[in-house]
Amino acid sequence: MRARRFAPLKYVGISTTGDWEFLNEQTLAMLEAQHAELPIDLTARLLSKFLIESPHQGNGTVLLKKARLGAKRATVQSGTTLHIIVPTLQCAHSCQYCQVSRSLESVGHTMSTEDLDAACDLIFDSPSRTLTVEFQGGDPLLRFDLVERAILRIQQRNAVEQRAIRFVIASTLHQLTSDMCVFFKAHNVYLSTSIDGPAWLHNKNRPIREKDSYERTWSSIDLARRLISADSVSALMTTTRLSLQYPHEIVDEYVRLGFREIFIRPLSSYGFAKRNQAKLGYSIDDFMAFYDTALERVLWWNARGVEIREVYAAIIVNKLLSTFDAGFVDLQSPTGAGVGVLVYNYDGYIYPSDEARMLAETGDQSLRMRAIRGPADKDVHVVTQLRKASEPDSVDGCQTCAYHAYCGPNPVDAQAQHGSMFAPVRSTEHCARHLRLFDGMFERLSTASEDQLDLFHSWAQPAFMRGRVCEK
Ligand code: SF4
Numbered sequence: 524m525r526a527r528r529f530a531p532l533k534y535v536g537i538s539t540t541g542d543w544e545f546l547n548e549q550t551l552a553m554l555e556a557q558h559a560e561l562p563i564d565l566t567a568r569l570l571s572k573f574l575i576e577s578p579h580q581g582n583g584t585v586l587l588k589k590a591r592l593g594a595k596r597a598t599v600q601s602g603t604t605l606h607i608i609v610p611t612l613q614c615a616h617s618c619q620y621c622q623v624s625r626s627l628e629s630v631g632h633t634m635s636t637e638d639l640d641a642a643c644d645l646i647f648d649s650p651s652r653t654l655t656v657e658f659q660g661g662d663p664l665l666r667f668d669l670v671e672r673a674i675l676r677i678q679q680r681n682a683v684e685q686r687a688i689r690f691v692i693a694s695t696l697h698q699l700t701s702d703m704c705v706f707f708k709a710h711n712v713y714l715s716t717s718i719d720g721p722a723w724l725h726n727k728n729r730p731i732r733e734k735d736s737y738e739r740t741w742s743s744i745d746l747a748r749r750l751i752s753a754d755s756v757s758a759l760m761t762t763t764r765l766s767l768q769y770p771h772e773i774v775d776e777y778v779r780l781g782f783r784e785i786f787i788r789p790l791s792s793y794g795f796a797k798r799n800q801a802k803l804g805y806s807i808d809d810f811m812a813f814y815d816t817a818l819e820r821v822l823w824w825n826a827r828g829v830e831i832r833e834v835y836a837a838i839i840v841n842k843l844l845s846t847f848d849a850g851f852v853d854l855q856s857p858t859g860a861g862v863g864v865l866v867y868n869y870d871g872y873i874y875p876s877d878e879a880r881m882l883a884e885t886g887d888q889s890l891r892m893r894a895i896r897g898p899a900d901k902d903v904h905v906v907t908q909l910r911k912a913s914e915p916d917s918v919d920g921c922q923t924c925a926y927h928a929y930c931g932p933n934p935v936d937a938q939a940q941h942g943s944m945f946a947p948v949r950s951t952e953h954c955a956r957h958l959r960l961f962d963g964m965f966e967r968l969s970t971a972s973e974d975q976l977d978l979f980h981s982w983a984q985p986a987f988m989r990g991r992v993c994e995k
Contacts, residue, residue: 527925856931
């Protein structure tokens, strides 16, 4: 058992299976002293959560513990389920926080049809019966011809393969047409877009020459909801320094637009975003203050009968309250990069994650795996290194961390921030942020009302994460 003080005078004990129990100082002291005189009901609870071991432990307990660990790791072990295709880097926006360089020029920024066809075929090398194919960019809808070609090719092959396949397109939606909607409806395609808050804030964060980015995205969301389905579009937001002052306004905008989810994400440390850190960046304290207020507002709306889920909190409560892991790549340990997810990039190469291909745009190609149409030998080296750098049982700092059943190092993040995937984990932003997020959620759980606990349990169901990645 590892113990953690998540708030003044508040402790939690966590077992290797991720089961936990709130502890007071006295119980903690008794446990640390391996005191035999714990109350009988507490002893039974601690045993059932694998926080203490019985000297008479039978084979059944060992098997049960193994099954619990297996359920937590199922998403890392089931093969590559998420396949990201980047058909083009073209984009009409010039967002300062964008993680990738972008251009309206097609030449040099668009995938060849030979690479695209080969990527579609490679997807079926994964043994997983359930696959998500996500199109990222740039803005994939600027090359709808390539998206359409890929979907048709994958579906043709799937007539034989019979996998469960879900398609997602991450886009500003500015190019969306009625004809595209008809195609998307026929082929089970979902759309993911960005809404950073009210129109004035969104248009500041995501400028285009005509200054009406929000209005264009909103009119396409409306079109998709009418022609595809009411829940065909999800949205996420990126927190800039400007956003920090408006947590209520941002959440209220999502409610006003009828979204049932909001994903409150910090600024990324990749590519353009990294170069603009001095202008756009903020501290973890600033982000957490913003995040806590925004989450509070989400809970406020739920208490008034408006269903809306904050995705980051859902990811955390999934770790704490569910037997089955939802498979969020950033918190898989060892990392899901290159294992649970693969990216087929416009440049003809495969990368282990969306962030790794963004890193390559800044000149760091150390995480490039191999050419889409090349031999697979280099894959093994990159994936082995990523695994070695993210195995929480052997990484200093994680080995002793109470949250190590839920979390682990993010080697791609470490490479981006420190130039090495083996950077000391406790110095990474990923670690500092997740310590705070887990502490904050334990604090909420320790004071939650019955209704709030019910809400968190409903958020914890893993189905919500299927196919969800770090959409642009
Ligand atoms: S990355 Fe940080 S919070 Fe996560 S398990 Fe490792 S030490 Fe703990």
